[in-house]
Amino acid sequence: xxxxxxxxxxxxxxxxxxxxxxxxxxxxxxxxxxxxxxxxxxxxxxxxxxxxxxxxxxxxxxxxxxxxxxxxxxxxxxxxxxxxxxxxxxxxxxxxxxxxxxxxxxxxxxxxxxxxxxxxxxxxxxxxxxxxxxxxxxxxxxxxxxxxxxxxxxxxxxxxxxxxxxxxxxxxxxxxxxxxxxxxxxxxxxxxxxxxxxxxxxxxxxxxxxxxxxxxxxxxxxxxxxxxxxxxxxxxxxxxxxxxxxxxxxxxxxxxxxxxxxxxxxxxxxxxxxxxxxxxxxxxxxxxxxxxxxxxxxxxxxxxxxxxxxxxxxxxxxxxxxxxxxxxxxxxxxxxxxxxxxxxxxxxxxxxxxxxxxxxxxxxxxxxxxxxxxxxxxxxxxxx
Numbered sequence: 001x002x003x004x005x006x007x008x009x010x011x012x013x014x015x016x017x018x019x020x021x022x023x024x025x026x027x028x029x030x031x032x033x034x035x036x037x038x039x040x041x042x043x044x045x046x047x048x049x050x051x052x053x054x055x056x057x058x059x060x061x062x063x064x065x066x067x068x069x070x071x072x073x074x075x076x077x078x079x080x081x082x083x084x085x086x087x088x089x090x091x092x093x094x095x096x097x098x099x100x101x102x103x104x105x106x107x108x109x110x111x112x113x114x115x116x117x118x119x120x121x122x123x124x125x126x127x128x129x130x131x132x133x134x135x136x137x138x139x140x141x142x143x144x145x146x147x148x149x150x151x152x153x154x155x156x157x158x159x160x161x162x163x164x165x166x167x168x169x170x171x172x173x174x175x176x177x178x179x180x181x182x183x184x185x186x187x188x189x190x191x192x193x194x195x196x197x198x199x200x201x202x203x204x205x206x207x208x209x210x211x212x213x214x215x216x217x218x219x220x221x222x223x224x225x226x227x228x229x230x231x232x233x234x235x236x237x238x239x240x241x242x243x244x245x246x247x248x249x250x251x252x253x254x255x256x257x258x259x260x261x262x263x264x265x266x267x268x269x270x271x272x273x274x275x276x277x278x279x280x281x282x283x284x285x286x287x288x289x290x291x292x293x294x295x296x297x298x299x300x301x302x303x304x305x306x307x308x309x310x311x312x313x314x315x316x317x318x319x320x321x322x323x324x325x326x327x328x329x330x331x332x333x334x335x336x337x338x339x340x341x342x343x344x345x346x347x348x349x350x351x352x353x354x355x356x357x358x359x360x361x362x363x364x365x366x367x368x369x370x371x372x373x374x375x376x377x378x379x380x381x382x383x384x
Contacts, residue, residue: 002030003080003373008070008093010054010086012039018169018286019085020044021358022365029373034077036070037089058088058131071096074105081372083108087115091131094138101138106372109135109160110143113283114152117304120281129156136160141368145169145284148304164368168284170361171293173353178295178345179270187271198229198335201272201296203265203287204279206237213246214278214301214324220250221328226335230255232272234262269294273341274334275316276327277306284308289356292348297341299330309356315348 005026007015015023015035023045026033035043036050043049050073052066074082074096082105084093090109097107115128136142136158143164144150150165179187185195193199200219204210212233219231233243233256240258247256262268265287269275275291275298282288282305288298289309298316300306310316319327334341354360 002032004032004034004077005081005083006034006036006074006077006079006093008036008052008082008084009089010038010056012037012041012043012049014085014089015043016041021170021362022369025362025366026369031373034073034079036073036093038066052092054088054092056088058091058127063088063092067092067096074100079105081106081108081369083110085110085112087128087131091135094135098138101140106140106375107138108141108143108368108372109139110145111149111153111283112145113281113305114144114149115281117148117152117281119303133158141372143368146304146308148308149283166364166368167356167361168289169286170358171286171289171352171356173293173349173357173359176266176269176290176293176352178349184270187267191267191271193230193271194228196228198226198274199232199272200229200274200276200331201232201234201268201291202276202278203234203262203268204277205235206233206240206243208239209280210235210237210239211278211280211301211322212239212243214322214327215276216243216246216250216252216256217324218276218328218331219255220252221325222332222335223252223255226332229331229335230257231276232257232259232268234259234265234268236261265290266294269296272296274299274331276331277301279303279306280322282306289352292345293352293357295342295345295349297334297344298348299327299334301327309348309351311347315344315351 023033027045032047033045034048035046036052038052038054052069053062054066055062070092082097084090116125139160141162142160143166145168153163219229269291275296277288277300282303284305298310300310300318302318302320306318310318317330
């Protein structure tokens with residue numbers, strides 16, 4: 001017997017970026033799929049889509065209207081399952097679903113990296129920690145995507161009915177895979193790079209958390225020792241102009257390349273030698289998983305998401321204390337040793353295949369979903 005699920009998040013891009021395989025999975029099992037989020041994006045595998053005026057700030061008054069609309073949607077449709085994502089989307093959905101939980105609707109919430117964590121600003125702990133802890137009591141299953149958050153939920157006694165850990169949203173290892181030597185060189189030509197260029201790549205929004213300035217300062221440290229180094233930065237955002245200004249100040253215009261927002265991540269990873277990442281906080285970064293699936297070694301800053309994926313001296317290095325000199329030294333070491341790059345890259349690829357591939361994560365999530373679907377189907381049979 002089929003059921004009905006509502007997926008809720010702050011913005012609809014979240015679903016197109018991370019959840020289409022799981023939406024498809026529900027459709028293949030005869031379930032009706034509804035989505036509620038801010039945005040007008042067309043999504044496949046969706047029977048009904050509701051636009052909500054949700055805003056990222058938990059204190060925005062527009063969220064009151066979003067809550068009221070969402071509560072009406074939930075009460076009208078009588079969902080069997082509600083799976084919510086993102087901090088604000090998760091709060092509003094769990095608030096709006098309090099009454100229907102009493103009649104059997106199950107509410108799941110995935111924390112894609114708690115905004116409070118080791119090293120996070122105290123303001124994050126003051127705002128997001130009490131909110132997440134409070135709303136855990138309105139949650140049938142709290143899903144975490146890294147071990148630190150999983151342990152935090154237990155040690156801080158989050159009172160969700162159930163707490164589970166899954167390995168992120170999964171990476172498509174059939175699409176993101178290592179390029180051959182010939183393919184790499186041909187692609188480089190098409191992008192205007194030479195075969196002997198040493199390319200570092202990072203794709204992320206330019207904001208305070210992503211911290212691209214560290215990468216720019218790091219290549220400045222090694223520009224004379226690795227003369228063919230190029231730092232390729234894809235993305236847009238509020239701090240893009242600041243990063244360009246720093247690049248000009250350090251006379252790195254020929255070394256640091258700003259590509260803007262891109263959709264050709266697979267090709268950009270295929271031309272690169274090393275993936276770099278400078279963010280202050282991550283839950284479980286998809287960009288790093290994609291890079292590792294493509295066989296790239298990784299040099300990254302120390303945070304829970306990077307620690308989860310990168311094992312020192314096996315598939316790359318995690319650099320502590322935002323140390324640009326140590327960061328640049330690791331890059332220099334990789335630039336001189338192609339065999340080390342290959343070894344680390346293949347180790348990362350194996351980790352993605354064994355644990356973080358879309359196939360593996362779909363297995364994890366399908367088992368979790370199925371436990372609730374069977375329970376709901378039992379209720380539906382009893383009612384009928």
